[in-house]
Amino acid sequence: MWRFLEIMAAKVLIIDGDVSLSTVLGDYLNSRGYKSHVVHTGRAGQECLRAESWDMILMELQNLGMNGYDLLKDIRHRLPTIPLIVLTNRSDREDQMRAFQLGCDDYQTKPFTMDILICRMEAILRRVRAFEENKQKVFELNGKVFDAIHQTFDGKHMSSRESDLLLMLCRHENEVVDKHKILVSLWKEDNAFTARSLGVYINHLRQFLTPAGYEIIAVRYKGYKLVTGD
Numbered sequence: 001m002w003r004f005l006e007i008m009a010a011k012v013l014i015i016d017g018d019v020s021l022s023t024v025l026g027d028y029l030n031s032r033g034y035k036s037h038v039v040h041t042g043r044a045g046q047e048c049l050r051a052e053s054w055d056m057i058l059m060e061l062q063n064l065g066m067n068g069y070d071l072l073k074d075i076r077h078r079l080p081t082i083p084l085i086v087l088t089n090r091s092d093r094e095d096q097m098r099a100f101q102l103g104c105d106d107y108q109t110k111p112f113t114m115d116i117l118i119c120r121m122e123a124i125l126r127r128v129r130a131f132e133e134n135k136q137k138v139f140e141l142n143g144k145v146f147d148a149i150h151q152t153f154d155g156k157h158m159s160s161r162e163s164d165l166l167l168m169l170c171r172h173e174n175e176v177v178d179k180h181k182i183l184v185s186l187w188k189e190d191n192a193f194t195a196r197s198l199g200v201y202i203n204h205l206r207q208f209l210t211p212a213g214y215e216i217i218a219v220r221y222k223g224y225k226l227v228t229g230d
Contacts, residue, residue: 010055010125011178012036015045015071016087017063021110025058028114035180042066049079052222053175055128056121057084061099069102076103083124087112139170142228144212146170153208161186165201166208169216169226179223 012029016022017040026038039045042064048054057075061068068088075084085106086099096107105124108117137148144154148170151163158166164186168177179198180190187194202216202224209215209226217225 010034010121011053011181012056012058012121013045013048013054014038015042015057015059015064016040017060017065022060025114029118032118035178040064042068042071045071046074049075053172053178054082055181056125057082058087059084061086061088061090061095069098072099072102072104081128083121083128085117085120085124087117135171137167141170141209142213154212156208158208159204161201162204162208165198166205166226169205169224173226176219176225177223182223 012034014022014026014029014036016025016038019040022038022040026036029036037048039048043066045057045059045064049057059068059072059075061072064071072084072086075082080103084104085108086104087108087110088095088099089110090096091109099107106120108120139146139148146153146166148163148167151158151160153166165182168182168185179195183190183194183198187197202218206216214226214228217227219225
């Protein structure tokens with residue numbers, strides 16, 4: 001059987017006014033290891049994007065209660081790097097060109113094969129993750145240096161898990177990092193045991209961060225956020 005690339009519990013926001021199709025798509029993605037959330041209006045999509053972080057957006061251009069191109073333009077203006085695939089009934093060359101010009105990463109006309117859609121999604125996510133791997137790994141936190149390469153904080157050695165967890169938080173400073181994403185990325189599974197383990201490591205990191213004037217805030221039902229205490 002074909003085995004899909006490990007997608008590390010990527011969070012996918014689906015914005016589509018077609019209730020039946022988007023619900024089926026959301027359920028299918030969840031069955032393949034994604035963590036999807038479906039909304040049916042552009043306004044609801046904007047609220048979700050303001051409330052939490054996402055790894056990818058799948059969106060329709062029609063039946064959203066607002067102009068789909070305006071929504072696409074707004075999303076790309078506020079989130080210039082988030083992967084975004086348009087899923088739509090619009091197949092005209094002009095529609096496709098306009099969507100790409102406004103910043104979509106791919107354009108898939110309906111009807112489509114869901115397995116092929118996942119292959120398209122994974123191709124984009126592979127590129128994004130390759131870029132993430134090459135991103136900054138040394139951070140200066142109020143005069144204290146966190147070095148994820150050598151796994152040290154202010155010269156003190158950290159465990160691999162402490163370093164990996166703090167790296168995720170530093171790369172998304174002042175943003176909520178989804179708890180489920182942390183658990184699947186670092187522990188490979190989300191359950192009561194790994195959740196308790198995460199809590200232990202969060203407390204370990206707080207001991208490092210408090211002298212630097214930083215704190216980790218637990219956001220109920222969502223995840224954790226690294227913020228400066230200044």
